[in-house]
Amino acid sequence: MKTNIAIELPEDVARVLREKWGDLPRHMVETLAIEGYRTQALPAAQVRRMLGFQTRVKVDAFLKQHGVYRNYTEEDLDRDIETLRQLRQQ
Numbered sequence: 001m002k003t004n005i006a007i008e009l010p011e012d013v014a015r016v017l018r019e020k021w022g023d024l025p026r027h028m029v030e031t032l033a034i035e036g037y038r039t040q041a042l043p044a045a046q047v048r049r050m051l052g053f054q055t056r057v058k059v060d061a062f063l064k065q066h067g068v069y070r071n072y073t074e075e076d077l078d079r080d081i082e083t084l085r086q087l088r089q090q
Contacts, residue, residue: 030062038068043076045083 007028009017014024021027033050036042042050048059063069 030066034063034066034068037063037070040070043079043083045080045087 017027018024029050033042033047036050037044037047044056044059044063047053047063048056051059051062053059053062
């Protein structure tokens, strides 16, 4: 199941942002993923699913490209294991 989030922007603002960033919906999803990971709200497994990446390596490359670094903690491992368990049950 997925959730849709809508935002309203003045057309002139949207136009400027599209010129700078291209695909606004994709840019917003990437921004949410980056901030979610940076603030430890999301583990890498959920970032991977959000962005449609097939591997953790792609997630790591994406985060590195955006200057997002975080130590992988035991808590991260526990969250990733729980996410994997949930995915396997689907």
